[in-house]
Amino acid sequence: MTVLAGAAFAASLVALPASAAAPASPMGEQAEVGAAAWSACPAARMCIWTGLDGNGGIGIFQLGDGDLGDSSGPRGLNNATESGWNRTGQTWCFYDGTSYSSLLGTMAPGERYNWHPTKRNKVTSLRVCP
Protein backbone atom coordinates (compact mmCIF):
# COMPACT_ATOMS: atom_id res chain seq x y z
CA MET A 1 0.00 0.00 0.00
CA THR A 2 1.25 3.45 -0.87
CA VAL A 3 1.14 6.01 1.89
CA LEU A 4 0.34 9.34 0.29
CA ALA A 5 0.11 11.47 3.35
CA GLY A 6 1.36 12.11 6.81
CA ALA A 7 -0.88 13.43 9.51
CA ALA A 8 0.51 16.92 9.81
CA PHE A 9 -2.12 19.17 8.26
CA ALA A 10 -3.42 20.66 11.46
CA ALA A 11 -1.37 23.82 11.33
CA SER A 12 -2.43 24.84 7.83
CA LEU A 13 -6.12 24.44 8.50
CA VAL A 14 -6.84 26.22 11.72
CA ALA A 15 -6.81 29.61 9.98
CA LEU A 16 -9.45 28.71 7.41
CA PRO A 17 -12.90 30.18 7.96
CA ALA A 18 -15.74 27.98 9.05
CA SER A 19 -18.80 28.24 6.86
CA ALA A 20 -21.56 25.70 6.26
CA ALA A 21 -23.17 23.89 9.15
CA ALA A 22 -22.79 20.14 9.46
CA PRO A 23 -25.10 18.39 7.00
CA ALA A 24 -27.09 15.25 7.49
CA SER A 25 -26.29 13.32 4.31
CA PRO A 26 -24.05 10.33 5.02
CA MET A 27 -21.14 9.45 2.75
CA GLY A 28 -21.71 5.73 2.89
CA GLU A 29 -23.88 3.23 1.15
CA GLN A 30 -23.78 0.70 3.97
CA ALA A 31 -22.85 0.47 7.61
CA GLU A 32 -19.60 -1.39 7.23
CA VAL A 33 -17.73 -3.71 4.92
CA GLY A 34 -15.11 -6.37 5.57
CA ALA A 35 -12.24 -5.42 7.83
CA ALA A 36 -9.31 -7.09 6.06
CA ALA A 37 -7.90 -4.10 4.18
CA TRP A 38 -8.36 -1.26 6.63
CA SER A 39 -5.41 -1.79 8.95
CA ALA A 40 -3.20 1.05 7.66
CA CYS A 41 -5.33 3.72 9.30
CA PRO A 42 -3.93 4.95 12.62
CA ALA A 43 -6.10 5.64 15.63
CA ALA A 44 -7.50 9.16 15.99
CA ARG A 45 -7.24 9.93 12.25
CA MET A 46 -9.52 10.22 9.25
CA CYS A 47 -8.35 7.90 6.49
CA ILE A 48 -9.50 7.86 2.89
CA TRP A 49 -8.50 5.43 0.15
CA THR A 50 -8.36 5.46 -3.62
CA GLY A 51 -9.96 2.01 -3.74
CA LEU A 52 -12.90 0.25 -2.19
CA ASP A 53 -12.69 -1.52 1.17
CA GLY A 54 -9.64 0.42 2.33
CA ASN A 55 -7.52 -0.61 -0.65
CA GLY A 56 -5.17 1.46 -2.81
CA GLY A 57 -3.49 4.71 -1.85
CA ILE A 58 -4.31 6.13 1.55
CA GLY A 59 -4.65 9.68 2.83
CA ILE A 60 -4.39 10.22 6.60
CA PHE A 61 -5.77 13.39 8.16
CA GLN A 62 -5.96 14.97 11.55
CA LEU A 63 -8.09 18.02 10.74
CA GLY A 64 -8.52 18.01 6.97
CA ASP A 65 -7.28 19.43 3.68
CA GLY A 66 -8.79 22.35 1.78
CA ASP A 67 -7.64 21.19 -1.64
CA LEU A 68 -6.51 17.65 -2.37
CA GLY A 69 -5.53 18.80 -5.86
CA ASP A 70 -2.90 21.33 -4.83
CA SER A 71 0.74 20.77 -3.98
CA SER A 72 0.19 20.99 -0.24
CA GLY A 73 -0.59 17.72 1.48
CA PRO A 74 -1.13 14.31 -0.08
CA ARG A 75 -1.05 13.63 -3.83
CA GLY A 76 -3.17 11.37 -5.93
CA LEU A 77 -6.34 11.63 -3.88
CA ASN A 78 -8.24 14.44 -5.57
CA ASN A 79 -11.42 13.10 -7.20
CA ALA A 80 -9.98 9.64 -6.65
CA THR A 81 -11.21 8.26 -3.31
CA GLU A 82 -13.82 5.57 -2.76
CA SER A 83 -13.75 4.52 0.89
CA GLY A 84 -13.06 5.97 4.30
CA TRP A 85 -12.69 5.31 8.00
CA ASN A 86 -13.31 7.97 10.59
CA ARG A 87 -11.22 7.01 13.58
CA THR A 88 -11.60 10.43 15.19
CA GLY A 89 -14.18 11.41 17.75
CA GLN A 90 -15.74 14.03 15.48
CA THR A 91 -18.01 14.06 12.45
CA TRP A 92 -16.22 14.85 9.17
CA CYS A 93 -17.53 16.71 6.13
CA PHE A 94 -16.52 15.90 2.55
CA TYR A 95 -16.80 18.30 -0.36
CA ASP A 96 -16.67 18.11 -4.14
CA GLY A 97 -15.08 21.53 -4.43
CA THR A 98 -12.01 23.21 -3.03
CA SER A 99 -12.08 25.18 0.22
CA TYR A 100 -14.97 23.13 1.60
CA SER A 101 -17.53 23.96 -1.09
CA SER A 102 -20.24 21.72 -2.59
CA LEU A 103 -20.88 19.35 0.27
CA LEU A 104 -21.01 15.67 -0.62
CA GLY A 105 -21.72 14.14 2.78
CA THR A 106 -20.51 13.34 6.24
CA MET A 107 -18.98 10.51 8.25
CA ALA A 108 -19.79 10.10 11.93
CA PRO A 109 -17.14 9.02 14.47
CA GLY A 110 -16.14 5.39 13.99
CA GLU A 111 -17.82 4.93 10.62
CA ARG A 112 -15.96 2.87 8.03
CA TYR A 113 -17.34 1.99 4.64
CA ASN A 114 -17.27 2.29 0.90
CA TRP A 115 -18.72 5.58 -0.20
CA HIS A 116 -22.00 5.66 -2.01
CA PRO A 117 -21.43 5.18 -5.76
CA THR A 118 -22.65 8.72 -6.47
CA LYS A 119 -19.98 10.12 -4.12
CA ARG A 120 -16.95 8.14 -5.26
CA ASN A 121 -14.06 9.85 -7.04
CA LYS A 122 -15.36 13.31 -6.20
CA VAL A 123 -13.88 14.42 -2.89
CA THR A 124 -11.67 17.47 -3.27
CA SER A 125 -11.66 18.82 0.28
CA LEU A 126 -12.47 17.46 3.71
CA ARG A 127 -12.42 18.57 7.31
CA VAL A 128 -13.89 18.08 10.74
CA CYS A 129 -17.37 19.51 10.28
CA PRO A 130 -17.64 23.10 11.51
Ligand SMILES: [Ca+2]
Ligand atom coordinates in the same frame (compact mmCIF):
# COMPACT_ATOMS: atom_id res chain seq x y z
CA1 LIG B 1 -14.19 17.20 -6.76
